[in-house]
Amino acid sequence: MSCLFCKIIDGSIPSATVYQDDLCYAFADIHPQAPVHLLVAPRAHLVSLDEADGEHRGLLGHLLWAAAHIARAKALGKGYRVVINTGDDGGQTVDHLHVHLLGGRSMTWPPG
Ligand code: AMP
Ligand code: ZN
Numbered sequence: 001m002s003c004l005f006c007k008i009i010d011g012s013i014p015s016a017t018v019y020q021d022d023l024c025y026a027f028a029d030i031h032p033q034a035p036v037h038l039l040v041a042p043r044a045h046l047v048s049l050d051e052a053d054g055e056h057r058g059l060l061g062h063l064l065w066a067a068a069h070i071a072r073a074k075a076l077g078k079g080y081r082v083v084i085n086t087g088d089d090g091g092q093t094v095d096h097l098h099v100h101l102l103g104g105r106s107m108t109w110p111p112g
Contacts, residue, residue: 005096023062035104040066046097049086067101076103
């Protein structure tokens, strides 16, 4: 098993845990792009959003719920951004589905 985020989730690579439950694990991004930059990943390995199908609908909803739950806990009431980079053109660099939660500064649009 060579997946970086699977190793983070199973604890063999250290990370700064922010939240966890039976379905997901959230931790600090190692190269933060905002004052708050967290990643929410499913415990089960799934390469990307592009690999999600009907059986993953509940899990996808849970990941977004977890991001909102964490945002509330981090007092990001002014707003925040949730991003799922998908595939090469989407800028995905780690092939284990994850939701970026970015906050603590004003975001710009469009993204690069
Ligand atoms: P993406 O480019 O959307 O696939 O996002 C991957 C993210 O994982 C990037 O923002 C990286 O900074 C982050 N990352 C890579 N290695 C680690 C690590 N060991 N711990 C925490 N975050 C990491
Ligand atoms: Zn994985």
